[in-house]
Amino acid sequence: MNEALLRSLTPSVLAILVRRGADFAAAEDAVQDALVEAVRVWPADQPRDPKGWLVTVAWRRFLDATRADTARRRREDLADEEPAPGPAPAVDDTLQLYFLCSHPSLTPSSAVALTLRAVGGLTTRQIAEAYLVPEATMAQRISRAKRTVSTVRFDQPGDVATVLRVLYLVFNEGYSGDVDLAAEAIRLTRQLAAGIDHPEVAGLLALMLLHHARRAARTAPDGSLVPLAEQDRGRWDTGAIAEGVEILQRALARDRLGEFQAQAAIAALHADAPTAEETDWVQIVEWYDELAGLTDSPVVRLNRAVAVGEADGPRAGLAALAELTDSLPRHTAVAAYLHERDGDLETAAHLYAEAAGKAPNLAERDHLTRQAARLNARLRG
The missing domain is CATH 1.10.8 (Helicase, Ruva Protein; domain 3)
Structure with a gap:
């Protein structure tokens, strides 16, 4: 079978x-x-x-x-x-199914679950395990989503941006249970790209490939996080990087820039650098400027502050960071990193410890705790 x-x-x-x-x-x-x-x-x-x-x-x-x-x-x-039995029509309605599963009437979590169930073909159990919720809870979520879209007409144009955001949410879940959601998101985005000629679909596919190419180097054998600057670049998937860059170049050539293309351009610059020290941070800052103009996202501006700190020095990065609210996720961790770069180890150690307490997951918390311990050991020495 x-x-x-x-x-x-x-x-x-x-x-x-x-x-x-x-x-x-x-x-x-x-x-x-x-x-x-x-x-x-x-x-x-x-x-x-x-x-x-x-x-x-x-x-x-x-x-x-x-x-x-x-x-x-x-x-x-x-x-x-009922049509007479015979060959199925050549027209593939799968694209409309993407739009239906990402309908604006659904919550993001419901849209993700319905997309994985209907378009991805995953079982309810697999989806529940991937999102670490009971199977009955996921079954209810999917059932409600199906009832919601059952009244939606299937002949209206869909919103590509909404579909892409749903696929990006799937990708960012990474790996859990027996389902590799990052790989599943790439598969679904390839399928979408085959059915629609849109530069942002290509941009998202390129972004996924470029990020996924670094996956093997992101964690140490003990499961701890390895920051980008410390990753073994020899473990990066050069085939995925080459494909991602090629897809991105074709998309950018159409001169219809969108946020996923801009994010992919930043990822491509990281992938192109033979070493962390050779990263073109000046160009990365320029791409973050483009991205901020497209999204006006405070998270983008937070990442831009890190890039400014690399391109123009840690104090320039701290100045950029000061323009943002400290309630942003990972704001404290970024502040700790920039203070360490500036030589203020005592402040950095305190901020790393504080950031660990705010970390969204265990792996990040452990990483930040180790950073604080490392600096405290240096201060005591």
């Missing part, structure tokens, strides 16, 4: 049923029934047109369920519209 084939076909089959008039929840139930039937039948007799077979079986299951539900008699006319 080719599970990868089934998984790749699922979103387009689901999209076809929704396009024909099935509500989202009922369509997904019907597709799941068809997948179960495929697992039973295909090992002995796989059809020549797998997608067409799934569409036909799923549509019949949907019609059977519709006929059996007396509360939905108003939809009985759909029974007369």
Whole structure:
């Protein structure tokens, strides 16, 4: 049984049923029934047109369920519209499914869960494990999301920016449980890029590839975080970097700059530097200026302060940091780093310890605690 084939076909089959008039929840139930039937039948007799077979079986299951539900008699006319069995249409509605799963009426967490379920083909258990919540909780979240989008018309243009943000949220979850969400986000973004010609889709794909290329070097054997400047660049995936840079260059050549392209440009400059000392920080600051103009994000300005500190010295970085509220996530950690660069080890040690107490995860907390301990040992010596 080719599970990868089934998984790749699922979103387009689901999209076809929704396009024909099935509500989202009922369509997904019907597709799941068809997948179960495929697992039973295909090992002995796989059809020549797998997608067409799934569409036909799923549509019949949907019609059977519709006929059996007396509360939905108003939809009985759909029974007369069953297409004759045959090859599935060449048009792929998967793109519309991306838009539907990222509908503005959904919360970000619900949009992510529904995208992974409907477009990614992950099970509810896999998604729950990836997000470290009980399976029943995730099932309720997905069920509510399906009910929400069931009333949404499937013939309206979608918002690409919303889809990209959902995919970026998936990517940033990284790895948890038995699902590599970063790799899954890259796979889904590749699929989206194949269906839509948009420079920001390419920009996001490039950004993901460039960040993912450094993954192996981000942690030490004991699981501790390794800062970018200390990473073994020989462990970076040069193939992913080359692909990311090529995709980014094609996107930038279209002269329709967006935030994901700007972020990818910054990541490309880091990837291009043979050593941390050779990083082109001046150009990185320029890209952060572009990015700040596109997003007006305080988090972007926080990262820009770090870049300014590298390009123009730590005091320039601290001056840029002073313009931002200290309630920003990681503000204290950035302040600690810049004070250390400026030679004020006592202040830096205090700030590292304070930042550790605010860290969003255990790995970051441990890293900041070690930084504080390192400086305190130097001060005592």
